[in-house]
Structure formats: C-alpha cells, structure tokens
Amino acid sequence: DAKTTQPPSMDCAEGRAANLPCNHSTISGNEYVYWYRQIHSQGPQYIIHGLKNNETNEMASLIITEDRKSSTLILPHATLRDTAVYYCIVRPLNRDDKIIFGKGTRLHILP
Amino acid sequence: DSGVTQTPKHLITATGQRVTLRCSPRSGDLSVYWYQQSLDQGLQFLIQYYNGEERAKGNILERFSAQQFPDLHSELNLSSLELGDSALYFCASSKIGIQETQYFGPGTRLLVL
Numbered sequence: 432d433a434k435t436t437q438p439p440s441m442d443c444a445e446g447r448a449a450n451l452p453c454n455h456s457t458i459s460g461n462e463y464v465y466w467y468r469q470i471h472s473q474g475p476q477y478i479i480h481g482l483k484n485n486e487t488n489e490m491a492s493l494i495i496t497e498d499r500k501s502s503t504l505i506l507p508h509a510t511l512r513d514t515a516v517y518y519c520i521v522r523p524l525n526r527d528d529k530i531i532f533g534k535g536t537r538l539h540i541l542p
Numbered sequence: 543d544s545g546v547t548q549t550p551k552h553l554i555t556a557t558g559q560r561v562t563l564r565c566s567p568r569s570g571d572l573s574v575y576w577y578q579q580s581l582d583q584g585l586q587f588l589i590q591y592y593n594g595e596e597r598a599k600g601n602i603l604e605r606f607s608a609q610q611f612p613d614l615h616s617e618l619n620l621s622s623l624e625l626g627d628s629a630l631y632f633c634a635s636s637k638i639g640i641q642e643t644q645y646f647g648p649g650t651r652l653l654v655l
Contacts, residue, residue: 465643474544474632474646475585528598529575529587530634530644 435519440537449506451536453519456500462523464495466504468515469535475518478504514540545569546647548633554653560621563650567614567635573597574616575636575644576608580629591616592638623654 436454443449455464465480479486479493481502486493492505506513518535545568555561567574576588587600591610602608605623610616620627632649636642 469585472630472649472651474546474634474648476544477643477645480643528590529600530577530585531587532585534584 435521435533437517437519437533437536439534440539442539442541443506443509444541445511446508449509449513449538449540451504451506451517451519451538452501453504454501455519455521458499458521459523462521464493464499464502465520465522465530466491466493467518467520467530467532468513469518470512470515475532478517509538509540511540511542514538544645544647546633546635546645548631548647548650550650551648552651552653554655555623556655557623557625559623559654560619561623561652563618563620563631563633563652565616565618565633565635565647567616567633568645570637571635571645572614572638573636573642574610574614575634576602576616576618577632577634577646578629579632579649580626583629585632588618620652625654628652628654 463480466478467475469475479491481493495502516535516537547566549564572593575590579585588602589608590598594610605621608618630649634644634646636644
C-alpha cells in the first residue's frame with residue numbers, strides 16, 4: 432500500500448475550517464484515499480473517501496490534487512467535538528482486507 | 543453509532559487467564575475484522591473473517607484465535623494472557639466487495655494485571 436505522511440499535530444480555532452494535509456506521493460492509479468478519525472479511545476470513525484474527484488459529505492470535504500500525490504481533509508466549521516486523531520489511508524481499489532493505520536494527525540480544536 | 547456492537551466494554555483479568563471478546567457486525571455485513579490498539583503499537587490488524595471463513599491474517603499471536611458464527615457475529619479468544627496484551631480491541635465490519643468501507647465498533651478495553 433502507498434505510504435502516507437501527515438503532520439503529527441495541528442491546532443485549529445473553534446468555528447474555523449480545519450484543513451488536514453496528507454501526502455501520498457507513491458499512490459497508484461487503483462488506490463483510494465480514505466480518512467478516518469478516532470476520538471479519544473473510541474472506535475475509528477469513517478469520514479470520507481475518494482479516488483480522484485473532490486468529495487463532500489455531511490462531515491467533511493476531501494480535496495485531492497490533480498496528480499493525486501496529496502490531499503486535504505476539510506472540516507468546514509470545527510467544533511470542540513472534532514478534537515481527535517485523523518488518519519489518512521490509501522487502499523487499493525480491488526482489496527477489501529485490512530486497513531493499515533499510520534500515526535495520523537492529532538487535531539486540537541481550541542475554544 | 544456505527545451499528546457495530548462489541549461486548550464487554552471493559553475487561554479486567556489476570557495473567558494466564560483466557561477471555562472472549564464478542565462482536566456483532568452491522569446488519570447485512572458479511573466481513574468482520576479485528577484490530578488491536580496498544581499504547582506503543584497503534585492500531586494493528588489481527589484477523590478478518592468473511593461469511594464464517596478466515597480470509598486474512600495479520601499480526602495475530604498464536605495464543606489468540608477467532609471465529610465467525612452462522613449468524614455472522616464473531617468472537618476473539620485470547621488465552622494465556624500476558625501483561626502486554628492489555629489494549630483496546632476493536633471490531634469492524636463491511637459488506638464484501640470492492641472498496642467497501644469498514645465501520646468500527648466502540649471497542650473492548652482489556653486490562654491484564
């Protein structure tokens with residue numbers, strides 16, 4: 432699986448947009464970008480995924496660069512409840528097995 | 543709420559003992575995955591079952607075993623427990639198929655004393 436690189440931690444003011452970057456420069460054409468988050472010791476929560484087009488759902492937006500070597504998860508109006516570890520994961524299109532979690536980005540939302 | 547349930551929420555036991563963790567997948571999901579999260583190792587994949595059959599194995603110790611029953615619930619059995627087995631154990635489920643999203647349960651926190 433392609434390796435991902437994320438900053439270990441980030442701060443964001445409550446009410447502002449939180450932009451979490453992820454580098455996946457070795458991504459191949461059949462690999463999706465997934466984002467999960469884990470709020471303190473809870474089960475990882477699926478946020479969003481995409482292949483090459485930008486995606487939006489009720490939780491977040493995912494912006495993937497045209498060359499697909501990096502992406503940004505956007506939480507449009509961060510709240511204190513968004514404080515969590517955010518994992519960027521790259522998974523092949525034709526596999527349904529394990530998720531390989533890295534260290535993620537610890538996002539602190541500041542009041 | 544992901545729809546995946548896990549019991550018990552907490553478990554405290556002694557070294558050398560055996561415990562069973564239980565997972566009920568989301569309705570309609572055929573695949574169940576088990577993950578372990580310890581402080582120093584992060585989230586690690588243990589094993590996957592699909593419709594009752596083992597499908598993939600990760601870093602699962604020989605002292606650990608799992609199964610998936612006809613009603614699709616799964617159990618993870620941990621035996622000869624050691625202090626280092628203290629961790630959070632998560633179950634996830636997905637429908638089978640290409641690029642199916644995995645949804646995680648709330649986890650079982652195991653403490654081995």
